[in-house]
Amino acid sequence: MTRLVSLLLILFIPVASSARGVYQEPSAFINEVFSDEPPSVKKLWLTGDRKKIATEILGHRPNSLRTRYWGKANRTAWILEEIGKEKPITVGIVVNNNRIERVKVLIFLESRGWEVRHDFFTKQFKDIQLQENKQLNKHIDGISGATLSVRALKKLSRLALYLHMQTAFSHDTP
Amino acid sequence: MKYPNLFTQGVLLSALAASGLAHAAKPAPTLEELWTVIQKQQKQIEQLKAKATATEEKVEATGEILEQQVASNSSGNGFGIGSKTKIGGYGELHYNNLETGAGEDIKEIDLHRFVLFFGHEFNDRIRFVSEFEIEHGGVEADGSPLDGEVEVEQAYVEFDINDELSAKGGVFLLPIGIMNETHEPPTFYGVERNPVENIIIPATWWAGGASISGNFANGISADFAVHSGLKIPTTGGSAYRIRSGRQKISNADANDLAMTGRIKYTGVPGLELAGSVHYQNDISQVSGDGADEATLLEAHAIWNRGPFTAKALYASWDIDGNGIAAANGDKQDGYYVEGSYKLRSDFGIFVRYNDVDGVRTSDEFEQFDVGFNWWPHEDVVVKVDYVDRENDTDSDRDLDGFNVGIGYQF
Numbered sequence: 001m002t003r004l005v006s007l008l009l010i011l012f013i014p015v016a017s018s019a020r021g022v023y024q025e026p027s028a029f030i031n032e033v034f035s036d037e038p039p040s041v042k043k044l045w046l047t048g049d050r051k052k053i054a055t056e057i058l059g060h061r062p063n064s065l066r067t068r069y070w071g072k073a074n075r076t077a078w079i080l081e082e083i084g085k086e087k088p089i090t091v092g093i094v095v096n097n098n099r100i101e102r103v104k105v106l107i108f109l110e111s112r113g114w115e116v117r118h119d120f121f122t123k124q125f126k127d128i129q130l131q132e133n134k135q136l137n138k139h140i141d142g143i144s145g146a147t148l149s150v151r152a153l154k155k156l157s158r159l160a161l162y163l164h165m166q167t168a169f170s171h172d173t174p
Numbered sequence: 175m176k177y178p179n180l181f182t183q184g185v186l187l188s189a190l191a192a193s194g195l196a197h198a199a200k201p202a203p204t205l206e207e208l209w210t211v212i213q214k215q216q217k218q219i220e221q222l223k224a225k226a227t228a229t230e231e232k233v234e235a236t237g238e239i240l241e242q243q244v245a246s247n248s249s250g251n252g253f254g255i256g257s258k259t260k261i262g263g264y265g266e267l268h269y270n271n272l273e274t275g276a277g278e279d280i281k282e283i284d285l286h287r288f289v290l291f292f293g294h295e296f297n298d299r300i301r302f303v304s305e306f307e308i309e310h311g312g313v314e315a316d317g318s319p320l321d322g323e324v325e326v327e328q329a330y331v332e333f334d335i336n337d338e339l340s341a342k343g344g345v346f347l348l349p350i351g352i353m354n355e356t357h358e359p360p361t362f363y364g365v366e367r368n369p370v371e372n373i374i375i376p377a378t379w380w381a382g383g384a385s386i387s388g389n390f391a392n393g394i395s396a397d398f399a400v401h402s403g404l405k406i407p408t409t410g411g412s413a414y415r416i417r418s419g420r421q422k423i424s425n426a427d428a429n430d431l432a433m434t435g436r437i438k439y440t441g442v443p444g445l446e447l448a449g450s451v452h453y454q455n456d457i458s459q460v461s462g463d464g465a466d467e468a469t470l471l472e473a474h475a476i477w478n479r480g481p482f483t484a485k486a487l488y489a490s491w492d493i494d495g496n497g498i499a500a501a502n503g504d505k506q507d508g509y510y511v512e513g514s515y516k517l518r519s520d521f522g523i524f525v526r527y528n529d530v531d532g533v534r535t536s537d538e539f540e541q542f543d544v545g546f547n548w549w550p551h552e553d554v555v556v557k558v559d560y561v562d563r564e565n566d567t568d569s570d571r572d573l574d575g576f577n578v579g580i581g582y583q584f
Contacts, residue, residue, distance in 0.1 A: 111303065114395075
């Protein structure tokens with residue numbers, strides 16, 4: 001029987017056909033967030049204090065000189081990337097009145113830690129705010145075996161909240 | 175507008191009047207002269223505005239180019255972040271200060287593990303993963319002074335079938351237990367790994383073969399693998415010892431392949447429930463030698479809520495064969511329960527109770543561990559723990575003392 005199962009398993013491998021992990025294109029996420037009427041894209045330069053604080057939050061220098069975002073009223077939407085273990089995780093984050101409205105994993109290419117892309121994990125971030133010390137004001141329960149992916153999402157949420165405060169769409173900048 | 179408005183004129187005249195007091199000797203400029211100055215300044219402002227706009231455009235263009243370069247580097251074949259080939263690793267240095275029940279001191283410093291990961295992304299759906307490990311500092315032919323091992327614990331190619339399914343072929347870690355697949359030092363408490371996932375589950379346990387894995391939206395994942403099996407000895411001091419049956423994929427005997435399956439549930443944040451089954455038709459790969467059909471059942475749970483984490487694992491072998499039954503090794507099992515509490519984000523304490531029933535006298539004991547982890551960086555850990563082991567039948571094999579370790583991952 002082992003021989004038969006082995007053969008079936010080997011035959012299964014060439015069925016590989018589609019790329020993993022693009023759950024929603026970033027442009028589709030932005031359209032969805034702004035009900036198909038997205039505002040024009042804006043750019044926030046990560047220089048000076050912003051760069052310093054973004055570096056503190058990420059634990060390394062930002063990979064980009066500036067970050068694109070979309071804003072309307074008190075809401076901003078961000079498409080951010082952070083490496084989990086080896087591959088970048090692309091996350092869409094909406095901040096409304098300095099609170100996280102939504103976190104969605106858009107592209108996940110890591111071979112472990114896939115659980116973070118599901119709603120049962122990301123819904124923990126709803127309504128979270130940034131404290132003075134740039135930490136989230138609520139504990140996020142982790143996922144065993146997905147420590148690095150969980151860590152990446154927490155960092156990106158902190159970064160989105162901080163960057164939101166740096167825009168004109170934050171009416172409650174501390 | 176030919177002239178500035180009246181208000182502006184008034185302000186200018188007031189300013190000039192004030193200035194005139196200080197410079198009474200100079201005649202006041204006429205309105206025509208002032209208008210000429212204002213026009214000149216206006217022109218300068220416009221020039222500066224144009225210059226600022228041009229500078230902004232240049233900066234934007236520079237930013238675009240830099241971002242394009244970063245994007246193109248990400249498809250390159252160099253090493254590190256952004257490239258298709260990745261390097262990672264972990265390692266741990268241990269200091270053991272223990273005393274046996276027979277009064278023998280064990281005081282050692284050991285570079286227990288030095289590990290490098292190499293991975294390569296062939297395309298979006300096919301990738302290579304490897305783990306190269308040197309244990310106990312290295313090897314020498316005569317075992318002195320280097321008494322370690324050089325091992326390739328992972329070397330497989332993984333294929334994505336679709337968003338939920340992937341398959342791999344090569345040398346990979348078996349999906350059993352808590353530590354076998356995730357064992358980087360900053361991820362667990364205790365300097366040494368727990369004894370259940372050493373004696374009963376022979377972690378790190380790797381095999382050559384093929385596997386298929388599925389991750390589903392409800393938080394359930396499943397793995398199934400067909401792979402090289404164990405080849406446990408049936409004679410000598412390590413007869414019927416599970417850990418001694420690892421073949422390490424070095425011209426491994428493949429007369430009897432093994433199968434491993436796992437179901438895991440992680441559909442609630444902080445919770446992991448998993449169970450594995452491992453089956454091999456002949457665990458010694460020699461028929462009629464006293465050790466035949468073998469099944470390992472394993473189950474574990476992890477519950478993390480805020481700073482608390484609780485873990486429990488049970489694993490049990492059921493092995494047929496007259497010889498192994500006579501050696502009282504037909505049932506080898508063990509369990510542990512662990513509780514930990516993070517006092518700060520960088521400091522946590524733990525306590526663990528382990529009960530192991532292996533085949534050798536030295537592998538039958540109860541062990542109590544207590545200690546702490548300090549993470550000066552999220553990927554660096556310093557560990558201290560106290561160990562108290564009581565052998566089931568031979569008090570000379572009792573053990574107590576402390577361990578200190580430092581570990582890292584990147």
